[in-house]
Amino acid sequence: MDAFLYRIKAAQRDLIERCGGIMRVVEKSGYSKSEVGRWNNGSEPDLMPVGAIAMLERDCGQPLVTAVLAETNGRRLTDPDEARRAEVNVLTSHAELMRHSAEVANAIAVAISDGQVTPSEATTVDRLASGLERAASDLRQALAVIKASGGAKAGLKIVGGE
Template sequence: MSDPFLYRVKAAQRDLIERCGGILRVETISGYSKSQVGRWNNPSDPDLMPVGAVRVLEADCGVALVTSVLAEANGRRLTDPETERAADVCVMLSHAELMRQAAELANGMAIAISDGQVTPTEAQTVDRLAAGLERAASDLRAALATIKARGGVPAGLRVVGDEGR
């Protein structure tokens, strides 16, 4: 595999398998063998999930991971029809998680490039960290969209020592 798109799809497949509970649970949900699911999960194996398996697994975890990669490859973006999910996301917590994920990505990338060479294993590790950052950014964007739709909300911040005013 040398096509960057295939690496993105493989990473999305791995994330989907993880979100659905791992290889053994995906075997049960999808009806495919453990070895086939393992091939989908292996970044070095060129096997891709069939559309039916993608649909079942994305429905199970509630996140269109593989479908989003396919849409992006065609210059499109998916929208989240579940606006109530966005209403429950706290903007402060979302921001904190985004900053934590960004720091982890920066650290992982620094470690990977520290010797002047990025190995496939290091690339895989950094890719996993980047996926976490994407999820955190998506949650923050959902929270901000909710705030915009509501016409603004209090940030919940206060100045320490300003309680008496």
């Protein structure tokens, strides 16, 4: 498989996870457990049909596979949900970004510690990178809301201060 297929397979796996796992996707989509399992398995070449992608992305509210397809063609999706952007807090988003960044750094360190990155280790790092990517997107959304509103108080308080 080429890099594009690995990205699509990772997006499919993330989509299945965010929709509640293999069994819930089976119930929701009407596809068999083995078919959904092949979509979820990075070693299998099976790709989701467009109808299943649309239905599952609508179910979880995140265009994970569609975003990969857009990126492949030099495009980026925008989030039309203003309420979601307004709810994202810059401090919380920053903390999540740092947490995910540390998890990715740790996984990379473990993977390269023996001088060899296995496909299993690459899958682990890729899963963590997906969370990092989502956290970075949330932070960017929070910053966009701040820019659009002309600024915002950081909400930081000194512990023990009056």
